[in-house]
Amino acid sequence: MPESSALTLDSVSVLLVWTAITIYALAFIAYAVDLARRGADAVDAKDAQLKVRERELVAAGGASAGDSAGELRAKEKAAEANLNAPIGRRKRFVWARIGTSLTVLGFLFHVAGDVTRGIAAGRVPWSNMYEFALTGTMLIVAVYLVVLIRYDLRFLGSFITGLTLVLLGASTLAFYVEITPLADPLKSVWLVIHVFVATLATALFALAFGLSVLQLMQARRERKVLALAAAWAEASAQPVKTGPRFLGTLPGSDALESLAYRFAILGFIFWTFTLIAGSIWANDAWGRYWGFDTKEVWTFVIWVLYAGYIHARATRGWRGSRSAWLSIIGFTAVLFNFTIVNMFFKGLHAYSGLS
Amino acid sequence: MSRSRSEAGATTADPLRPSDHADAEAEASGDISQPALGVVGWLRWGWRQLTSMRTALVLLLLLAIAAVPGSLVPQRSADPNGVTQYFADNPDLAPVLDNLSMFDVYSSPWFSAIYILLFVSLIGCVIPRTKHHWKALRAKPPRTPARLARLDAHRSETVEFESETDAAAAAASAMEAAQAQLKKSGYRVERYDSGAALSVSAERGYLRETGNLVFHAALVGVLLAVGLGGGFTYTGQTVIIEGRTFVNTMLDYTSFNPGRFVHEEELDPYALTLDRFDVTYQPLGAQGQGQAGDFVAHLTTQYAGEEAGTGEVRVNHPLDMGGDRIYLMGNGYAPTLTVRNADDEIVFSESVPFLPQDTNMTSLGVVKIPDGLPDQMALQGFFYPTQAPLHTGAFASAFPALVNPVVSLNVWVGDLGIDDGTPRSVYTLDPSDMTQLAGRGTDVEPIELAPGDTVDLPDGYGTITFENESPAGAQGYEQSVKRYVSLSIHRDAAATWVLVFAVLATAGLLAALFVPRRRMWVKVTPRGRTLGVEYAGLARGEDPTLAAAVEQFAQRHRDGLQSPTHPKVD
Numbered sequence: 030m031p032e033s034s035a036l037t038l039d040s041v042s043v044l045l046v047w048t049a050i051t052i053y054a055l056a057f058i059a060y061a062v063d064l065a066r067r068g069a070d071a072v073d074a075k076d077a078q079l080k081v082r083e084r085e086l087v088a089a090g091g092a093s094a095g096d097s098a099g100e101l102r103a104k105e106k107a108a109e110a111n112l113n114a115p116i117g118r119r120k121r122f123v124w125a126r127i128g129t130s131l132t133v134l135g136f137l138f139h140v141a142g143d144v145t146r147g148i149a150a151g152r153v154p155w156s157n158m159y160e161f162a163l164t165g166t167m168l169i170v171a172v173y174l175v176v177l178i179r180y181d182l183r184f185l186g187s188f189i190t191g192l193t194l195v196l197l198g199a200s201t202l203a204f205y206v207e208i209t210p211l212a213d214p215l216k217s218v219w220l221v222i223h224v225f226v227a228t229l230a231t232a233l234f235a236l237a238f239g240l241s242v243l244q245l246m247q248a249r250r251e252r253k254v255l256a257l258a259a260a261w262a263e264a265s266a267q268p269v270k271t272g273p274r275f276l277g278t279l280p281g282s283d284a285l286e287s288l289a290y291r292f293a294i295l296g297f298i299f300w301t302f303t304l305i306a307g308s309i310w311a312n313d314a315w316g317r318y319w320g321f322d323t324k325e326v327w328t329f330v331i332w333v334l335y336a337g338y339i340h341a342r343a344t345r346g347w348r349g350s351r352s353a354w355l356s357i358i359g360f361t362a363v364l365f366n367f368t369i370v371n372m373f374f375k376g377l378h379a380y381s382g383l384s
Numbered sequence: 385m386s387r388s389r390s391e392a393g394a395t396t397a398d399p400l401r402p403s404d405h406a407d408a409e410a411e412a413s414g415d416i417s418q419p420a421l422g423v424v425g426w427l428r429w430g431w432r433q434l435t436s437m438r439t440a441l442v443l444l445l446l447l448a449i450a451a452v453p454g455s456l457v458p459q460r461s462a463d464p465n466g467v468t469q470y471f472a473d474n475p476d477l478a479p480v481l482d483n484l485s486m487f488d489v490y491s492s493p494w495f496s497a498i499y500i501l502l503f504v505s506l507i508g509c510v511i512p513r514t515k516h517h518w519k520a521l522r523a524k525p526p527r528t529p530a531r532l533a534r535l536d537a538h539r540s541e542t543v544e545f546e547s548e549t550d551a552a553a554a555a556a557s558a559m560e561a562a563q564a565q566l567k568k569s570g571y572r573v574e575r576y577d578s579g580a581a582l583s584v585s586a587e588r589g590y591l592r593e594t595g596n597l598v599f600h601a602a603l604v605g606v607l608l609a610v611g612l613g614g615g616f617t618y619t620g621q622t623v624i625i626e627g628r629t630f631v632n633t634m635l636d637y638t639s640f641n642p643g644r645f646v647h648e649e650e651l652d653p654y655a656l657t658l659d660r661f662d663v664t665y666q667p668l669g670a671q672g673q674g675q676a677g678d679f680v681a682h683l684t685t686q687y688a689g690e691e692a693g694t695g696e697v698r699v700n701h702p703l704d705m706g707g708d709r710i711y712l713m714g715n716g717y718a719p720t721l722t723v724r725n726a727d728d729e730i731v732f733s734e735s736v737p738f739l740p741q742d743t744n745m746t747s748l749g750v751v752k753i754p755d756g757l758p759d760q761m762a763l764q765g766f767f768y769p770t771q772a773p774l775h776t777g778a779f780a781s782a783f784p785a786l787v788n789p790v791v792s793l794n795v796w797v798g799d800l801g802i803d804d805g806t807p808r809s810v811y812t813l814d815p816s817d818m819t820q821l822a823g824r825g826t827d828v829e830p831i832e833l834a835p836g837d838t839v840d841l842p843d844g845y846g847t848i849t850f851e852n853e854s855p856a857g858a859q860g861y862e863q864s865v866k867r868y869v870s871l872s873i874h875r876d877a878a879a880t881w882v883l884v885f886a887v888l889a890t891a892g893l894l895a896a897l898f899v900p901r902r903r904m905w906v907k908v909t910p911r912g913r914t915l916g917v918e919y920a921g922l923a924r925g926e927d928p929t930l931a932a933a934v935e936q937f938a939q940r941h942r943d944g945l946q947s948p949t950h951p952k953v954d
């Protein structure tokens with residue numbers, strides 16, 4: 030931390046960032062409560078109609094046990110309608126609303142922290158690990174909030190705020206460095222473009238990742254519910270755990286999949302652009318546009334993984350859960366590229382600012 | 385949603401997509417076992433497997449996996465010193481990895497096999513699809529399905545018309561309005577009437593498939609440009625000391641890597657003189673103390689037979705000379721040392737580039753004096769721009785600028801090992817056939833000199849002077865030692881083409897991913913005093929907005945039928 034002789038602009042920035050982190054933590058809690066409440070509400074609603082026999086099953090943990098295939102579809106349809114509903118006509122999830130309000134508030138502090146860091150440094154605030162994390166998580170939240178205007182994705186709120194909390198908190202603790210002048214290779218318009226676009230792509234991949242994970246959980250639940258419904262007919266049902274209860278209030282796996290795909294292809298476009306812009310920059314800075322430097326390798330691997338994901342979505346037998354795994358692996362590679370590769374791998378892209 | 389899309393897919397299956405495309409009919413799958421394949425049969429079967437979507441997918445994933453080891457193990461192409469170090473650190477493992485091409489992953493047989501197969505598959509995939517798409521571009525939109533209500537996005541309306549209106553005329557007018565509206569939204573339209581029921585079939589978004597084909601073809605372009613372009617590419621390295629001139633011929637390069645088709649005798653005739661090298665350092669006590677920046681090499685440039693000009697090379701801003709680009713790769717100090725023999729005759733006087741070892745420019749250098757002394761002599765040691773003692777008693781540089789410059793040299797005499805013609809780097813010394821006279825490991829202190837100093841060499845060999853290069857009357861040491869730059873000179877004939885294909889690929893990708901390809905049908909059936917109007921849409925590929933598009937189209941068409949501006953049919 031800076032010596033606190035005077036309140037420098039940078040220490041103001043750090044203060045703002047910590048405030049943002051605290052608010053995100055509260056938002057995370059609110060969103061988590063929201064998911065728990067949704068699960069409970071789903072069960073309550075069900076309880077009201079259930080006969081005694083079924084109530085035992087619910088108590089035994091089969092949250093949605095007893096849903097028939099028709100009920101399942103009907104609920105998912107309703108959830109899908111809510112997903113696409115304009116802001117005013119969405120379901121009132123009180124805790125989700127609190128979560129979103131807190132996220133917006135945290136975001137404002139986050140932006141303020143980011144901007145003051147940039148002003149203090151006299152350049153764009155993304156030229157070392159700490160600043161990548163600071164701006165990167167800010168864009169993740171920004172993309173999430175923008176997307177909220179179009180889709181009711183508040184069920185991803187705890188994932189987004191949780192991810193931001195972990196990345197931003199850990200980076201502020203572990204990667205914080207004081208402002209130093211830019212190293213020569215970083216003095217380029219491409220720093221502004223290349224890194225910004227890469228971060229934007231990361232934010233979109235993060236959303237796709239969250240949706241893909243939910244898609245897998247939802248697909249598992251749908252299978253179990255349908256199997257259960259079939260078994261029910263033979264009156265030999267055993268209570269079955271079908272996954273967290275809140276899944277019952279989410280869109281079906283198909284809807285989640287196509288939404289995940291939409292974010293992933295947007296991210297893919299930005300990533301393609303990142304790759305090209307990076308090559309142009311490398312050609313100016315190092316005299317070659319491509320050299321299989323570690324960071325280049327990983328950027329390429331990620332690009333190929335997402336190309337694979339897009340292909341999988343068009344390949345019979347690979348749509349659905351298998352392709353979702355590719356989206357998950359792709360985002361894991363993105364995170365790996367940012368953390369492990371930046372910190373431990375040797376290469377020309379040594380800009381973590383850590384020694 | 386995809387569920388219904390695949391059902392509908394059966395009606396629009398595209399025979400020339402790979403047979404296991406999600407939209408293709410299941411029966412078209414290549415999995416069906418066929419009895420008694422001949423050689424041709426097997427070849428066909430193999431080709432179909434290779435060009436299937438599943439193979440493409442598996443190869444893509446393999447490519448991603450195969451690229452990873454190159455980031456874990458140092459590569460000869462990017463980090464040759466790292467490879468040498470790796471061999472030293474892991475003497476048992478390294479040869480095994482080397483046998484697996486782990487130090488040349490991206491030119492290894494297995495990596496090449498994967499991407500070559502992938503691109504063969506790609507070409508095998510793209511060619512038939514291009515042919516097919518070419519035909520589709522001139523084909524008419526397909527016949528209107530008999531039961532539009534079965535389609536995913538469907539809406540039907542009943543329109544009343546005034547009692548005196550002729551039903552057939554009203555239907556025709558509604559049809560024409562629909563047709564005009566479709567055309568305006570970029571659809572290609574075709575009328576399919578059957579009896580009293582009028583219908584129009586329309587299709588748009590051919591650009592989606594065009595984009596897809598352009599994207600895949602452009603990837604081939606990138607690969608070809610990289611592969612062929614490499615043959616016309618060269619990179620060379622050179623070192624220029626302030627005041628010296630580099631001439632663009634093989635003689636002046638310290639190393640040169642030409643592609644297969646490069647003629648070394650035909651390099652562009654030009655010369656570069658380093659007038660001055662500038663750099664700034666963060667001052668002592670500041671954040672990032674000693675950090676270097678704003679490197680600039682000021683050059684005089686001269687093409688054969690032309691007026692001299694000036695140019696600058698900076699990081700991120702290479703200098704263009706003819707078709708070459710000149711990059712600043714490094715810099716350092718080149719102390720000027722003069723050695724005189726016992727008779728006071730100059731036997732050596734040169735600026736010797738010392739290689740920086742750390743960010744404070746502690747630099748390592750070697751001086752070789754083959755002639756003029758009773759024995760061959762080598763001086764090896766450090767240059768410190770700002771000498772400061774470490775707590776171990778040794779010295780290091782504490783700051784990269786010239787505050788307290790000192791060279792400290794060990795002295796050897798004997799055989800330099802350069803007479804037998806074996807090439808030796810000027811930066812390294814092999815003292816195995818030499819005797820050390822001064823410096824670490826002997827009783828004699830190493831030679832230490834500040835700019836302007838002259839001291840005796842040990843054993844009466846003569847004297848050595850560290851020349852002060854400051855202009856007359858200059859204060860301090862700031863300009864006392866010359867600097868040098870290492871430049872890298874590149875010609876890359878392919879880079880522009882790679883960029884062109886990459887941009888083409890991106891444009892194709894945008895169209896392939898975001899242009900909706902859809903069909904739309906409007907059917908008008910007169911039913912007594914009313915018209916039944918049906919609208920239906922079908923998407924190929926991902927199209928989240930299809931339903932809304934049909935909805936909106938229907939709304940507008942309907943409004944048009946009722947609006948007063950619509951020409952009434954009497």
Ligand code: HEM
Nearest residue numbers: 336339343402435436437440505506509596603896897925
């Ligand atoms: C270098 C390897 C390849 C890469 C990087 C790649 C990448 C992509 C990408 C990004 C897309 C999505 C854009 C679009 O829909 O047009 C796509 C689609 C497609 N690719 Fe490839 N591809 C490769 C090789 C192949 C091969 C070998 C085939 C043939 C088997 C193929 C067939 C297709 C098809 C049919 C689509 C359209 C999918 C759809 O309908 O959504 N691709 N590819």
